[in-house]
Amino acid sequence: AIALLRQGAEPRLLVPGTRAGLVSAKRLTWAADVELLGDPGKALGEWAGGAGVGLVGGQAMQSSLREVLAKQAVLVDIDEAVEAQMLVKRPRERTALLEAARLLTLGERALREAHASGQSVTAAVLAAEHAMHRAGAQDAQTLFSLDGGATLRPFSNPLDTKVDVLQAAIAVRHAGYWAEGLVRCGG
Numbered sequence: 243a244i245a246l247l248r249q250g251a252e253p254r255l256l257v258p259g260t261r262a263g264l265v266s267a268k269r270l271t272w273a274a275d276v277e278l279l280g281d282p283g284k285a286l287g288e289w290a291g292g293a294g295v296g297l298v299g300g301q302a303m304q305s306s307l308r309e310v311l312a313k314q315a316v317l318v319d320i321d322e323a324v325e326a327q328m329l330v331k332r333p334r335e336r337t338a339l340l341e342a343a344r345l346l347t348l349g350e351r352a353l354r355e356a357h358a359s360g361q362s363v364t365a366a367v368l369a370a371e372h373a374m375h376r377a378g379a380q381d382a383q384t385l386f387s388l389d390g391g392a393t394l395r396p397f398s399n400p401l402d403t404k405v406d407v408l409q410a411a412i413a414v415r416h417a418g419y420w421a422e423g424l425v426r427c428g429g
Contacts, residue, residue, distance in 0.1 A: 243255060244279060244285070244286070246285075248289075255267075256276075256278070257277075270418075286315055287314035287315065293316075295316065296318050296324075299321065338418070342419045345377050349370040349374040350423060352369040353370035353384075353412070353425055354427050356369040356370070357408045357428060362404050364397065364402070364403075370384055370410070371384055379414045380417070381414070382415070384396075386410040386411075387408070388401075391407075408426075408427040408428060410425045410427075
């Protein structure tokens with residue numbers, strides 16, 4: 243994806259994929275202007291209008307894409323400056339982080355309640371993820387253990403398995419910010 247940011251203008255996010263995938267991409271960001279990424283060079287050229295462009299994450303970019311973009315605008319790596327700014331959280335960011343933590347707490351509570359009521363691992367994990375989604379999570383991911391915490395695995399197939407001790411790692415995303423935690427139920 244490419245985020246186009248300009249002082250005094252709304253951010254534009256260009257994402258790869260299809261029109262069908264665009265709906266999902268829009269749910270995963272706070273940016274209002276989200277469009278498909280067709281021709282990155284053309285998009286950057288039109289947006290930059292010949293001005294220099296600050297590039298974040300340019301070192302991870304494929305060299306062929308960087309070369310195409312460099313033909314459209316002067317690219318300046320600004321990773322360090324952006325990272326320094328990201329260390330200081332503004333009130334809106336702190337609010338988003340606190341909301342992500344609240345959603346994580348809801349997921350933890352739902353997992354504990356489902357496990358305590360004797361539900362299967364699948365039911366407990368789904369209860370946690372559904373609770374977080376119903377409360378406004380953009381995304382929720384859970385890893386769980388069937389062997390007392392020795393290994394964690396993602397939910398992929400329904401399991402009727404019940405365990406005395408359920409350990410899980412839960413992550414939830416809200417407004418682009420993730421909160422994660424470890425939960426131990428029972429035992």
